[in-house]
Amino acid sequence: MAMDAAMIERLIKESLPDAQVSIEDLRGDGDHYAAHVVSDAFRGKTRVQQHQMVYQALLGRMGNELHALALQTGAPED
Amino acid sequence: MDNTVHERIRQDITDNNVVLFMKGSPVFPQCGFSAAVVQILSHLGVKFKGVDVLSDPGVRQGIKEFSNWPTIPQLYVKGEFVGGCDIIREMFETGELQQLFEGKGVPVRA
Numbered sequence: 811m812a813m814d815a816a817m818i819e820r821l822i823k824e825s826l827p828d829a830q831v832s833i834e835d836l837r838g839d840g841d842h843y844a845a846h847v848v849s850d851a852f853r854g855k856t857r858v859q860q861h862q863m864v865y866q867a868l869l870g871r872m873g874n875e876l877h878a879l880a881l882q883t884g885a886p887e888d
Numbered sequence: 889m890d891n892t893v894h895e896r897i898r899q900d901i902t903d904n905n906v907v908l909f910m911k912g913s914p915v916f917p918q919c920g921f922s923a924a925v926v927q928i929l930s931h932l933g934v935k936f937k938g939v940d941v942l943s944d945p946g947v948r949q950g951i952k953e954f955s956n957w958p959t960i961p962q963l964y965v966k967g968e969f970v971g972g973c974d975i976i977r978e979m980f981e982t983g984e985l986q987q988l989f990e991g992k993g994v995p996v997r998a
Contacts (some may be wrong), residue, residue, distance in 0.1 A: 857975045858957075865958050872960035878921075881974050 813875050814840060818868070825867035826851050836880070853879040853885040860884070893950035901964040905994050906936035907952045910961040914938040919971040921963045928980045933997025934989060966992045 815833040829849040837840040845864070852860045852886050860864070860883040865872045872879060901907050906929070912918030914926050914936070917959045929936050941948035941960055948960070955962055955969045965988065972975065979985035989996045 858969060858971050858976070861971070861975065862956060870958070873952070882978070 813871065815843060818843065818845065818876070821869065821871075822864060822867045823848060826863065829843075830886075836878075842878040843876075845883045848884055848886050850885060852883055857883065862868070880882070893946045896956055897947065897951055897954050899960055900939060901967045904937040905958065905966055905992075906934055906989075907939060908936050908961055909939045909941055909947070909964075910944050911940070913940055919960070920940060921959075925963060925976050928985070929975060931997075932989065934979075934994060943955065946984045965989065965994065966988045 815835055818833055819831045823829055826847070828851070829847050832846045834844045836844055845862075847864055851863065855863070861881050864883060865882055867877075868876065869886045908914070908922075908925060908929065909921075910917060910922035910926065912922060914930075917923035917926050926938070939947060939951075941951060951960070951962060955971060957969070959972050961973055961976075963972075963976055967972055970985075970988065971979070976985060979988065986996055
């Protein structure tokens with residue numbers, strides 16, 4: 811089941827309005843994405859917590875409609 | 889929430905220093921992401937217990953709830969959830985994974 815990149819970006823920004831999101835469709839099949847998310851909300855959080863925040867933003871789609879989303883997260887550099 | 893499954897998971901991560909919840913077995917991983925983590929652990933010479941979630945639907949669902957993490961694989965070290973494939977890969981590349989094992993007293997190949 812596929813999900814388009816714009817939808818992923820929109821869901822992430824609904825939860826993390828300041829986020830800079832870049833998404834790459836790794837195979838061009840709408841099913842394997844890599845996302846790089848930078849948000850101030852990640853500051854002071856562990857990687858696990860940061861990824862959990864993104865998964866939460868995706869409202870349970872990760873692991874279901876969305877098969878593969880390679881995640882890289884971080885806070886903005888000063 | 890199935891307490892028996894959660895209890896079993898808790899037992900596994902308490903009894904074993906390093907546990908990888910994965911698809912397939914360490915010898916025959918059934919998914920590229922699980923295979924990638926097995927490869928990293930093998931490269932580091934870290935002994936781990938592989939739990940095949942494909943052979944146990946209860947654990948497959950249960951571990952996602954237990955860790956609040958939607959995907960497999962999941963790595964536990966000394967009872968603590970370290971991350972999934974992306975995090976393990978990133979930590980391996982920066983050397984943090986080796987440090988984590990050493991810091992927790994898990995032998996790593998030099």
